Amino acid sequence: MSVLNINAIYRTTEGEGIHIGTPQVFVRFQGCTIGCVNCDSKETWDFSGHLKTMNEVLEAVEKESVIVSESGVKRRIQRVSITGGDPFHPKHESSVLELSRILKSKGYFVNVEAAGTRIVDQIFDIIDFVSFDVKTPSTGVKTSEKLLQRLIDQYASKSQIKSVITDQKDFEYIYDLFFRLGQPQNIPWVLTPCYEPHEEFPKERFVAILKWNEEFGSPFRVIGQQHKWIHGPSELNV
Ligand code: SF4
DSSP, X not given: XXXXXXXXXXXXXXXXXXXXXXXXXXXXXXOOOOOOTTOSOGGGOXXXXXXXXXXXXXXXXXXXXXXXXXXXXXXXXXXXXXXXXXXXXHHHHHHHHHHHHHHHHTTOEEEEEEOSSOOOTTHHHXXXXXXXXXXXXXXXXXXXXXXXXXXXXXXGGGEEEEEEEOSHHHHHHHHHHHHHTTOOOSSOEEEEEOOOTTSOOOHHHHHHHHHHHHHTTOOSEEOOOHHHHHHOTTOSOO
């Protein structure tokens, strides 16, 4: 029986990226070694503890996916997002593959939020969608250009690229990368204005990114993190 390292399992509405506004159950894996400077979920870095069996995880997903209205009507959410931490860390990989297979056999739409340091080819045969991070200079982490090119060449139809933008240097870095990669049009590339837990809503940053995107020919989709506007930037599991 597999044992999974899990931070939390909860239902909420997707707050960012192209599936924004879609209710789903999140399975958040515990453990990440990437170390982004502006990470908004540092509580997921540590690999110790939080162990659950596959059955416990599946039961929790089933429980969270059922909603009973005030009048007693039962409805189900058939979407799961596997996130982290880093769900494609080698320590999580086999659990994520197994969980994805089981969820697909139960009819769920399955999305994985990938940190962008690895491509796990098998996952694309199993699940519906991968969100792939491309790191910016403000994160202190670099995404391999070769890896990104491979994602675009092989898996664009099942993916989005997401980049957190803190300042103009981040924007110009991503634009230069987009240009070097031949301005790919076959994959949505989302810019997420950075909104750190200690900040007030960064309106100026947001407006500046919208403006830069227009001035550079609108190659990206600028999508904020609406869960942070609604619940506050440091609220967990929302
Ligand atoms: S990959 Fe995600 S969880 Fe890991 S450090 Fe970066 S932002 Fe945080």
